[in-house]
Amino acid sequence: MKNIFFLLLMWCIAPAASAQFNRHIIYFTNKGFNPHTLDQPLTYLSQRSIDRRTRYNIALDSTDLPITPDYLNAVASVSNVTVLGWSKWLNAVAIRTTDPAALTTIESMPFVRSVAPVASRPAATPVTPDKFAERAPLPDLTPTHRRNQNTQNDFFDYGSWGGMVQLHRGSFLHNYGFRGQNVQIAFMDAGYFKYLDIPTFDSARANNRILETWDFVKQESSVNEDHLHGMQCLSTVAAYMPGVFVGTAPEASFYLYRAEEAATEYPIELLYLAAGYERADSAGADVTSTSLGYSRYDHPSFDHTYADMDGNTTMGAIAADMGAKKGMLMVVAAGNEGNGSWKFITTPGDADSVLTVGAVNTDRQVAGFSSYGPTSDGRIKPTLSAVGWGAAVASHITGEPYPSNGTSFACPNLAGIASCLWQAFPEVNNMQLIDALKVSAHQYSAPDDRQGYGIPDVQKAFVQLHQQFYSQQYSLTGCYTQMQLQLKQGDGMDVRIERKAPGESGFSVIQTIAGNGPFSMRQHSLQDDVRLLPEGNIEYRVSMQMGSDTTYALDSFSVTHQLSCTITKNEVQVYPNPFESDLQIRLALLENTKVQVLLVNALGQVVLKNEKTLNAGRVLHTLPVQQLSKGTYYLTVFLNGKKVYSQPVLK
Numbered sequence: 001m002k003n004i005f006f007l008l009l010m011w012c013i014a015p016a017a018s019a020q021f022n023r024h025i026i027y028f029t030n031k032g033f034n035p036h037t038l039d040q041p042l043t044y045l046s047q048r049s050i051d052r053r054t055r056y057n058i059a060l061d062s063t064d065l066p067i068t069p070d071y072l073n074a075v076a077s078v079s080n081v082t083v084l085g086w087s088k089w090l091n092a093v094a095i096r097t098t099d100p101a102a103l104t105t106i107e108s109m110p111f112v113r114s115v116a117p118v119a120s121r122p123a124a125t126p127v128t129p130d131k132f133a134e135r136a137p138l139p140d141l142t143p144t145h146r147r148n149q150n151t152q153n154d155f156f157d158y159g160s161w162g163g164m165v166q167l168h169r170g171s172f173l174h175n176y177g178f179r180g181q182n183v184q185i186a187f188m189d190a191g192y193f194k195y196l197d198i199p200t201f202d203s204a205r206a207n208n209r210i211l212e213t214w215d216f217v218k219q220e221s222s223v224n225e226d227h228l229h230g231m232q233c234l235s236t237v238a239a240y241m242p243g244v245f246v247g248t249a250p251e252a253s254f255y256l257y258r259a260e261e262a263a264t265e266y267p268i269e270l271l272y273l274a275a276g277y278e279r280a281d282s283a284g285a286d287v288t289s290t291s292l293g294y295s296r297y298d299h300p301s302f303d304h305t306y307a308d309m310d311g312n313t314t315m316g317a318i319a320a321d322m323g324a325k326k327g328m329l330m331v332v333a334a335g336n337e338g339n340g341s342w343k344f345i346t347t348p349g350d351a352d353s354v355l356t357v358g359a360v361n362t363d364r365q366v367a368g369f370s371s372y373g374p375t376s377d378g379r380i381k382p383t384l385s386a387v388g389w390g391a392a393v394a395s396h397i398t399g400e401p402y403p404s405n406g407t408s409f410a411c412p413n414l415a416g417i418a419s420c421l422w423q424a425f426p427e428v429n430n431m432q433l434i435d436a437l438k439v440s441a442h443q444y445s446a447p448d449d450r451q452g453y454g455i456p457d458v459q460k461a462f463v464q465l466h467q468q469f470y471s472q473q474y475s476l477t478g479c480y481t482q483m484q485l486q487l488k489q490g491d492g493m494d495v496r497i498e499r500k501a502p503g504e505s506g507f508s509v510i511q512t513i514a515g516n517g518p519f520s521m522r523q524h525s526l527q528d529d530v531r532l533l534p535e536g537n538i539e540y541r542v543s544m545q546m547g548s549d550t551t552y553a554l555d556s557f558s559v560t561h562q563l564s565c566t567i568t569k570n571e572v573q574v575y576p577n578p579f580e581s582d583l584q585i586r587l588a589l590l591e592n593t594k595v596q597v598l599l600v601n602a603l604g605q606v607v608l609k610n611e612k613t614l615n616a617g618r619v620l621h622t623l624p625v626q627q628l629s630k631g632t633y634y635l636t637v638f639l640n641g642k643k644v645y646s647q648p649v650l651k
Contacts, residue, residue, distance in 0.1 A: 020299075021117035023084065023268050026075055026106055027092045029113045034068045048184075048284025052327045056429045063089050063322065071111050078102050085216055087274040089322045090315060094118060094271050119266035120299045153547070155179075159244040161392040161401050163362035164236065164413050168386065169459040170248055172549055173420040176492060177519065180237075180252030183419040184211065186280035187234055187412070188273055188290040190260035191226020195234060198399030203240035209253040214279060216259050216272040227262040228396045229408065233291045235394035235401070236409050237416035245392060245401040248416030255280055265297045267315065273348070274319035281326045286422065288328055289415035290320070291408035293335040293346030293371075309350040310377040316348035324353035329418060329430040333411035334358045334382040335371035345371045345381050355418070355434050356381050358451055359388025359410040364442075366450045370407055373449040382407075382452040383434065384441055386414040414456070421458050424519060425465045425488075436461045463552050466544065469521070470554040474540070479565035481528040485542060487554065490519030494545045495554075497526065499575075502536030502561070503620070508584055509576035512545075531565040532573055532586040532618050567617070570644065572637050578650040585621040585637065592616055596638040597623060599649075602631060625651070 036044050038060045045064065053060065066088050076083045080099035086092065097103065107115050155175045158165055165171055173179070192213070195201055204210055213223045223230070238254060239247040257279065259272040273292065280288050294316060296303045304314065311317050323330045332354045335346035349356040349371070359367040367389035373381035388410030392401035422433050438444055440461035443454035466488060473484040489495065493515035498507035513524055530538060541556035571588040587595065592615050599608035610623060630651050637645035 020120050022098045023094060023096050023117065023119035023266070024103065025092050025094050025116050025118045025268070025271060027090070027113040027115075028067065028071050029111050031062055031065050031068050031091065032111070033070055034065055036065050038062075038065070045282050046284045049282055049326075052284065052286070055426070056327045058325070058327050064326075067091060067093065068111070071109075074109060074111075075106055078105050081106070084268070085219070085272055085275050087271055087278060087315075087319065089278055089319055090271070090274055092271065094268055118268040118271065118302075119264075156246045156250070157243045158246045159241070159401075161245050164387040164392060165246070165248055165417075167360075167362055167364070167455060168414075168417050169457050170417045170420065172459040173417075173424065173462065175549070176424075176546065177490065178420040178424045180249030180416065180419050180423060183249065183252045183287065183423050184255065184283075184285045185237065185249065185252050185287045185289060185415060185419055186255035186257060186276070186283075186285040187230055188257050188259045188276045188288060188292060189227075189230025189233055190262040190292070191228065191258050192223045192230040192234060192256050193226060193228035194224065194396040195231045195256065196224045198231075198394060198396065200235050200239045200241060200245065200394040200399040203250065204238050204254065209238075209251075211253050211255055212283060213256045214258070214276075216257065216275050217261050218258075223256050223258045226258055227260075229262070229291070230256065230258070231396060232393035232404065233289065233408055233412045236391060236412045237289070237419075239392075239394060239401070241399070245394070248413055249419045252416065252419055255283060255285055260292050265294070266299070267294070267297060267302050270294060270315035270319070270347075273316050274322075277319050277323040277328075277330075281323060281328060285328060287415055287419050288323060288330050289412045290330070290332045290348065291406070291411045293333055293337075293349055293407075295335070295337065295342050295344075295346045304347065306344055307376050309344060309347060309375050311350045311352040311375060311379070312377075314347040314350075317351040320348035320351040321353045324351075324430055327430060329415075329422065329433060330354040331411055331415040331418065332356050333388075333407040334373075336369045336406055336408075337371040338367070338369045343372050345373055345375065349381065350375045352379060353431065354383075355414070355437070356383045356452070357388075357407060357411045357414050358382035358385040359391075359405070359407045360385045360451065360455060361389040362387055364455060365389070367405065367407075369405065370410075370450065373452065380447045380452055381449070384414060384437060384453055385451040385455050386410040386417070388413070417456070417458055421461055421465075424462060425469070427469065428465060436465050439464060459550060463550065467552070467554060470542075472542065472555055472557065474557050474559065476530070476559040476561065479529065479531040481530055481538065481540070481559055483524075483526040483528070483540075485524040485526065487522060487524075487544075488519055489513075489515045489522045489544075490517060491515055492547050493519070495524065496543045496545055496551075497528075498541050498543070499528065500539040501530075501533045501620075502538065503534055507539070507541060508582075509578070512578070529573065530559075530561050532571060532588045533561055534618055535562055536560070570639055572639075572645040574635060574637075574645065574647065574649065577647075579625065580651065581626045583623040583625050583635070583649065585623065587614065587619045587621060587639075589614060589616045589619060589639075593639050594641070595621065596641075597621075598636045598638075599623070599625070599628075600634045600636070602633075607633065 084094040257276040259276040359370040391409035441454035495513040597610040
């Protein structure tokens with residue numbers, strides 16, 4: 001990650017004591033004389049935060065320690081100084097003062113490394129226009145454009161706004177139970193106007209899934225009266241209005257943090273953002289969604305250059321990378337500068353360990369306003385793309401969706417989708433999750449500076465991760481193939497074992513293991529009787545069938561069968577069951593035998609009658625049953641007139 005000493009490069013501006021600056025950042029030299037220790041982290045981190053570090057083998061270090069309280073108290077005790085906020089990761093505190101003597105006193109303290117201005121006196125009329133204003137015409141939002149592709153099998157009725165979910169095949173995750181449960185997402189924004197009042201969030205409120213709110217600008221807990229931008233972003237994830245508007249992770253839990261002064265633009269907001277990331281980390285959040293970006297400020301002396309967008313320079317990028325280092329998935333908007341003079345991504349979207357999101361519409365077209373990459377040091381940005389052009393967001397009046405534009409909305413859309421995928425595979429860390437999403441995206445092999453690696457497909461990402469968590473052991477012991485399978489499995493996820501014996505042209509299903517219960521690691525011990533098979537190479541393959549959604553291979557193997565299994569009695573094996581086309585009957589016959597086969601439907605009607613004399617030995621007898629309708633049948637086999645097999649079979 002990054003070194004905070006690079007921050008000094010940002011502030012080659014007027015002397016700190018200049019009267020035009022009234023807010024300053026104080027950097028401390030160390031965390032000496034700290035009452036907190038690394039061996040007692042519960043005094044400053046939640047158990048959930050510690051558990052995340054344990055799960056991903058993340059060691060505690062000095063950045064986890066709070067700022068030394070004596071240092072903060074010393075600064076706060078200086079006359080004419082008001083403490084505005086602080087960051088333990090940056091080891092810095094922000095203050096307000098217009099008193100040059102106060103700054104001189106602070107600079108002389110032995111534990112103070114440097115002092116730099118981060119904001120000027122507010123102008124009577126703010127220079128910054130509405131930074132969250134739409135920057136593109138809305139597309140034609142006909143029902144076709146919205147891409148509502150609900151099916152009868154979908155768990156949620158997304159209404160007319162399902163395109164944001166369906167673009168990534170997010171309904172696949174929702175249908176199999178991955179809807180954000182037990183995932184905690186922290187939002188960083190300018191306010192969450194009316195989130196307590198509108199029906200969009202009735203479910204989240206009723207189920208106590210708004211875990212905490214905090215305003216870092218005003219240092220208070222209320223965020224309901226501030227800017228509506230954060231509420232709109234939250235709605236893309238948390239909305240639950242069946243048949244009208246359903247978000248991408250509607251059963252997740254949320255932290256709502258205000259880290260932005262919407263009326264002005266100054267670097268102090270980057271310190272608020274760092275403080276928000278730290279609070280999310282300490283609370284135990286899994287994911288952060290940041291629909292904020294910074295490049296130019298109300299005082300030009302603070303402006304960044306494109307060279308600053310290297311992931312190493314700004315407070316925001318350094319803090320975002322630190323959040324990733326602590327194990328959180330950091331999702332950040334790319335910015336809405338594509339049509340402007342700046343053009344490029346904004347910070348903290350330049351950070352190297354964050355998932356930076358550009359904007360497209362549901363027709364997969366790139367939004368003109370979406371900021372361009374790459375970073376100034378040549379890295380691919382944005383990382384991925386999601387719907388931010390014609391995105392559905394909640395009205396602060398009715399709570400119902402209406403279209404709006406911005407990478408601000410693409411960011412939480414994808415944060416919610418990624419949260420559901422991480423719910424399925426918490427074993428992978430944040431960077432492995434980003435890699436899986438990138439590999440699943442539509443232009444992974446040819447990323448560009450508009451969409452990055454493209455639009456991720458979470459069904460593909462799910463398959464890729466699922467295959468990673470599959471393992472098997474097998475052996476041929478005597479006349480039986482022994483198999484030990486270990487994999488993740490849950491409701492609606494059936495494991496199929498197929499076999500191709502010597503002389504057979506294709507694979508046949510020999511066993512299906514139905515999935516049930518929650519998605520978790522399972523172990524299956526199986527045995528395949530090969531006594532009736534001819535000598536040679538027996539091939540097996542294991543696949544996962546998830547309803548009608550997808551079937552994919554997990555692995556394959558083969559064993560070499562030698563005829564050491566002597567025939568001691570007449571035997572019959574029937575497979576596959578269930579069957580689709582041909583039904584195979586394998587027989588071991590001591591002598592030439594008349595074989596009769598009857599297949600009867602559920603009404604007792606004979607639908608197939610087959611009779612022939614077969615030679616002694618191992619014999620494969622195939623029944624042509626392609627023409628039969630789906631249903632349950634009863635198969636009976638007679639050898640020389642004696643019934644030796646009678647079982648139901650399913651097509």
